[in-house]
Amino acid sequence: MVDFDVVELDATDHPEAGEQAPDFTRPLVDDELWADVSLSELLDDGPLVLLFHPMDGAFPATYLWxxxxERGWTDDIAVVGLSISTPYAHKQLIAERGIDARLFSDPQNGVAEKYDIVNDLDGMAGVSEPRPAAFVVDREGTIQYTWVAEEWPAFPDYDAIEAAIDEL
Structure with a gap:
């Protein structure tokens, strides 16, 4: 039996397809190290998929990665994640889950605020994380596909993301 309630989330004013992805700089973690990197720096290398997810260790993050x-996206396009987890937690998640992607660390949840996808956690005063969201962004920084959760837990339409990747 599932031991959680599905929670409806408030409406947002998040960026949509056709809009510029808000730029940000945060520690970007891979399997070896981390360094402050901006989204625009990553786009210099080509388009990417930006996946916002709950803190590392939460089952939605595990399912997402x-x-x-399993879909092998990182063979075809840069895939980067973002959560409130620390670089240390990200390194552990990358190692444990065999993630072939880099993860932005945003403990203060400022990037979710920029994207208007903040999820205030029930029963935890002053604690928030990004709600699950996916953005496919082209080399110029224009969002080509957007999905933002309207309830928690929720998972993106992976087939729709793949279709957006194929159209780049």
Whole structure:
């Protein structure tokens, strides 16, 4: 039996397809190290998929990264994640889940605020994380596909993301 309630989330004014992805700089973690990197720096290398997810260790993050790995997206496009987890937690998640992607660390949840996808956690005063969201962004920084959760937990339409990747 599932031991959680599905929670409806408030409406947002998040960026949509056709709009510029808000730029930000945060520590970007891979399997070896981390460094402050901006989204625009990553786009210099080509288009990408930006996946916002709950903190590392939460089951939605695990399911998300398992799906990305199984679909082999990182063979075709840069895939980067973002959560409130620390660089240390990201390194552990990358190692444990065999993630072939880099993860932005945003403990203060400022990037989610920029994207208007903040999820205030029930029962935790002053604690928030990004709601699950996916943005496919072209080399120029224009969002080509957007999905933002309207309830928690929720998972993106992986087939729709793949279709958007194929159209780049």
């Amino acid at each position: 398992n799906e990305v790995r």
